[in-house]
Structure formats: C-alpha cells, structure tokens
Amino acid sequence: WIGVESKSNRHSKVQGIDVKALIGELxxxxxxxxxxxxxxxDHHDPQTIQEDINWVIDLDANLTQFMNYTPYPSTGLYQQLAREGRLKKVHYRHLHGQGQLAFEHPHFPExxxxxxxxxxxxxxxYEADGPxxxxxxxxxxRGYQRARREYQERQRLAQIWNPETLRYETxxxxxxxxxxxxxxxKMxxxxxxxxxxxxxxxxxxPNAAARAKARKTMALFNRLLGKPSLKDRARSLTLVATGALEAARLSWHQARGHESIPRQPPSKRVTYPLDLSLKAREPARQADHWATGWTAERLELPELEPGLDVSGLPATEPQNGPAARAL
Known part of the structure; x- marks a missing residue:
C-alpha cells in the first residue's frame, strides 16, 4: 500500500521519488x-482532479484506491477547515471517504x-487495467519467473549470501x-x-483489451508451470459458473430499478465477555497481582543510573496504595 496522493507531490513522503518506477520494481x-x-x-479543480486520476491510473499499480479528502476530528486538516469555517455537519458514519465531502470545496459545491x-x-x-x-x-x-531466473544465475556463478555485506558474492x-x-x-x-x-x-x-491480457497471462502460466491440473480446471469452471449466477442476480436487480451490489461475504462478530469470576477464584495475593499488573516481586527493575535527575517525576505509590485499590 503506497499513498501516492497526487502528482503535484505536495506531500513530503513522495517528494523526490519516481513513484511509477518504484511500483514497477516492487x-x-x-x-x-x-x-x-x-x-x-484544495488544489483540485475540474481539470486538475481529472489529471490526477489519469496520473494514478498510469502508475499501473495492481490495485488503486481513490479516497475523498476527509477531515477527521483532532487532525490538522480538521482544525484548518474549522478555522476557515468550511466544515459541514456530517454524521460520523459518513466520514468514510467514499461519499460527499465533509467540508465546503470552492470548486465542487455539489x-x-x-x-x-x-x-x-x-x-x-477497471476499464484501463482490467480486474x-x-x-x-x-x-x-512474473515475480516467480524473475526469482527463479536470478536463483539459477547465482547458482551458475557459485554465489552465496553474505550477511555482512548484505549481498550475494562469489x-x-x-x-x-x-x-x-x-x-x-512459497512463490x-x-x-x-x-x-x-x-x-x-x-x-x-470489461473489454477486449482486458480479455487479451487474461489470455496472455494464462499462456505465461502454462509456460512456467505447465498445463493446469484437473483440479485447477474444476476450480476455474466453478468460478465461471458462480460468476454467471452473480451476474444474473445483478442484472435482475438492475432491471427492477434497484442498486446492484456484488455479494459480499458475511461479517462475523465475536464478543468475548470479561470473566470476573477468575479473580474471585484466585488467592488474595494472586488477585492483587491480577488487579495491579506487574509488581516488584514479579519484575526486577534496574537501579537508577548515578546522576539521573528524577526530581520532576511524581512519587511512586506502593502496590497496595490508593491507585492499586482503585483498580
């Protein structure tokens, strides 16, 4: 995941970096x-925002994420927009970066x-690069192809890894x-x-170019890994069949005028309640340790270094003091 943000390189983390070359190398x-x-x-207008979109797509990353600028409370952006009086009242549920802006933009009021x-x-x-x-x-x-080629070349040159120089050497x-x-x-x-x-x-x-890209990739897989096994063929046919069912479901919803959203795996939420009975079953001494955390008996602390100034630090209460009892 690389936050490329904008081709204007207004963020210091990408200044001086050839982002496209970096992505290609990885x-x-x-x-x-x-x-x-x-x-x-703020620097986006109807023209520059399209230029940034084109620039990001041209990076040829495997996946691309577009997010709308979103001011979250306590951030510098939020404080700046608050001072400028540009914040809008938006429920926190909608502060996800995939909907309307939470602030007034001078070039995009709608x-x-x-x-x-x-x-x-x-x-x-999606249309430019396919799935x-x-x-x-x-x-x-391609990563497997390169790694195998380089491995074979190092074997031919009798090179081994030198942990001191962090290089392969003869x-x-x-x-x-x-x-x-x-x-x-593993690869x-x-x-x-x-x-x-x-x-x-x-x-x-989505189009002929993406289809040709997939066929070319299949040929590369066959050349490096051999033809797919019967098990792989069965899996491929299963994906095609389930894809047809999903496409039919989406088309049915669209024909009825409803929004078509691809099926998503269900979310699973597990709640683990705090079992306070564990404390009651332990001996009193163990219960104190459970409540207060590590004690001097369980964790040996080093002596203070000579000359270390601790005058500004608050005094430490004993393990059975008010703070421990409050826990």
Missing part, C-alpha cells in the same frame, strides 16, 4: 502494490459531483541457497493458488 519482484490517491484536495467523480475514477481504472485480481496474478507469476565453497529455495517454493504456491481465477477474468473481462 511488482516485478512479485510484490502486489496498491496505490492510494486523495481526491478533492454533493453529487463528490460521488460521481469518485465512481468514475474507479470505473476508468485487479488479474493484475495480482500477473505480478505473482564463494570458494558454494553452498545451496536454502532460503531462496524455500522462497521459490510457486502463491501462483498456483491464484491460477484458477484466470479463466473467469477472461470471460467477465
């Missing part, structure tokens, strides 16, 4: 990258624009690179796990 090594951008910043521009940004990313899960599969297989007595062998095994497992989505990505691609 993905080339098999690391999935999500680029996050903030829309409706709440409808806040939502529509955001949605169109996500849509343009994000397909991009993740590409990063996985050794007189070459040894197996157990770490990279385990890493390659191969990741690519095999994501492989079944490729057929569904091709079938439900």
């Amino acid at each position: 993905q080339d090594k098999g690391i999935v990258v999500q680029a996050s951008s903030i829309l409706f910043q 709440p409808h624009d806040h939502v529509e521009i955001l949605r169109q940004a996500f849509k343009r990313k 994000s899960v397909l991009n993740m599969a590409i990063t996985a297989i 050794a007189a007595c070459p040894q197996p690179d157990r770490f990279m062998e385990l890493r390659l095994r 191969r497992k990741i690519t095999l796990n994501i492989r079944p989505i490729l057929e569904a990505a091709a079938v439900y691609a």
